[in-house]
Amino acid sequence: MSESPQHPEHPRPAPRSVRAATSASGSVSASAVDVRSTLEGLAHDGTARPLLVALDFDGTLAPLQDDPSLSRMLPDAVAPLRTLVEAPGVSLALVSGRALHDLHALAEVPVGTYLIGSHGAERARVMRHGLDRDVVQLTDEQADRLATLGARAAEIARGRDGVWVESKPTAVVVHTRLAEHDDARDAESKALALGDELGSGVLHGKDVVEISVLRASKGEALRALRDELGARVVVYAGDDVTDEHAFAALTEHDVTIKVGAGDTVARLRAADPHELVDALVALAAALPT
Numbered sequence: 362m363s364e365s366p367q368h369p370e371h372p373r374p375a376p377r378s379v380r381a382a383t384s385a386s387g388s389v390s391a392s393a394v395d396v397r398s399t400l401e402g403l404a405h406d407g408t409a410r411p412l413l414v415a416l417d418f419d420g421t422l423a424p425l426q427d428d429p430s431l432s433r434m435l436p437d438a439v440a441p442l443r444t445l446v447e448a449p450g451v452s453l454a455l456v457s458g459r460a461l462h463d464l465h466a467l468a469e470v471p472v473g474t475y476l477i478g479s480h481g482a483e484r485a486r487v488m489r490h491g492l493d494r495d496v497v498q499l500t501d502e503q504a505d506r507l508a509t510l511g512a513r514a515a516e517i518a519r520g521r522d523g524v525w526v527e528s529k530p531t532a533v534v535v536h537t538r539l540a541e542h543d544d545a546r547d548a549e550s551k552a553l554a555l556g557d558e559l560g561s562g563v564l565h566g567k568d569v570v571e572i573s574v575l576r577a578s579k580g581e582a583l584r585a586l587r588d589e590l591g592a593r594v595v596v597y598a599g600d601d602v603t604d605e606h607a608f609a610a611l612t613e614h615d616v617t618i619k620v621g622a623g624d625t626v627a628r629l630r631a632a633d634p635h636e637l638v639d640a641l642v643a644l645a646a647a648l649p650t
Contacts, residue, residue, distance in 0.1 A: 396618055396629050396640040403594065403616065404647035410450035413592035414644075415477075415583055415607070418457040418468055420567070420600035421620045424634050427538055429459075432467055438638045439469075441645035446473040448648045452590050456579050458564070458571065458603060460529040461485055465492055480564055480603060481582030482531040482575050497530055503561075503574040507531070510559055510572055517551045524548045532562075532573035566601045579603060580610030598637055 403409045416422055423432040445453045454475035457464045461478035465487065470476075474487045485492040499507065511526070514533045518524040523540030526533055535552040537545035545568065552570035556563030560572040579599075587595055597607050598618035608617040608627045619627035620637050631637040 396631050396637065397643045399616055399629060400596065400640050400644035401647045403596065404644050404649075409594040411590055411592045412451045412594050412596070413454060413587055413590055414445055414451065414596045414641075415454040415456050415586070416597070417599035417601065417604055417620075418455055418459065418464060421598050421634055421637060422455075422468070425567075425600075429536075430467075434468060434470075435634055435638050437635075437642060441638075441641040442474070443471045444645035444648065445641075446471045448645075451648070452592065454583075454586060456481075456583060456597070456599070456607060458534075458566065458569070458601070460527075461492070461494070475586060477579070477582045477586070479529050479531055479577070480562075480571065480573070481577035481579050482529075482573060484582065484586075497575075499531065499574065503531075506559055507533070507574045510555065510574070513555050513559070514552065514572070517548050517555065521548055529571075531575045531577075532571050534569055534571045536569050538568035564603050566603045578606040578610075580606035580608075583607045584610045598631065600634075 403412060419425055419429065419432050422434045422438050426432045442453060445451050452475065453470070453473070454477060455464060455468055455470060456477040458480045459478055461476055461483040464476055464478045470487055472487050472489050476485045476487060476492070477483070483497055485494040510533045511528055514526045514535055517535055518526050521540060521544040523537065524544060525536050527536060535548055537548050540548065549565070549570050552572065553563060553565060556570065556572040560574070562573040562576045564571040583595070583597065594615055595611055596616045596618070597611060598620055599607060600620040605626060608625065611617055616629065617627035618637065619625035619630045621633060631640065
């Protein structure tokens with residue numbers, strides 16, 4: 362499900378701050394440029410507007426938890442996210458694999474934030490009295506297939522301690538974070554085979570296999586939101602292999618940040634959620650008042 366970046370036929374020059382963060386060869390110099398200074402540069406760069414700041418939740422704003430229901434955004438992230446939403450020419454989005462209702466309940470983001478859930482299959486905007494949702498409609502065939510997937514996934518989890526199944530509006534997810542190594546590997550293998558048999562899309566992330574009856578990805582959803590907002594520059598940060606789809610959907614004019622270890626196509630890296638949030642604090646503080 363990997364995606365290739367789409368570039369306009371006649372690309373506009375990169376904003377000044379993005380050009381400054383790029384070496385003559387076109388690649389980021391890790392010794393000269395870090396996440397914080399790049400984001401501060403965007404804050405001062407009037408050519409980088411409209412600006413869309415899009416962030417994964419788990420492992421990016423919130424440290425990973427064995428029990429996903431315990432995930433909470435780092436307290437230091439609350440104020441800068443509010444500043445981003447209120448800043449002229451800046452939009453904020455959370456892009457997550459979580460179901461939309463779950464993401465909204467746990468993230469506690471400010472009014473005006475765009476939420477993209479289920480790896481791009483669901484979308485909403487946070488309003489004062491709840492969510493303004495884009496309604497997802499399944500065909501009868503998709504709904505029947507989703508029910509079958511749920512039953513078959515439950516069979517995979519049965520008898521394997523620490524393996525459990527999550528149901529989403531368009532997908533089922535086999536979680537293995539709490540399982541012993543052999544059980545986790547076996548469950549993931551069987552879930553991948555089930556996805557090949559019945560799924561329209563399969564995502565294999567950190568200790569999860571998600572099988573969807575719709576074709577969607579974070580990259581497609583992020584590109585659609587960018588087009589809708591007319592964003593000249595997009596900042597995207599994420600930690601999982603599924604975030605590589607979003608990184609790949611962006612252009613050399615954008616800022617992509619891998620959070621944590623692992624191979625990536627992202628141009629910058631933050632060591633962990635704390636380092637990423639520190640950079641967001643710096644971005645918010647540098648925005649014109």
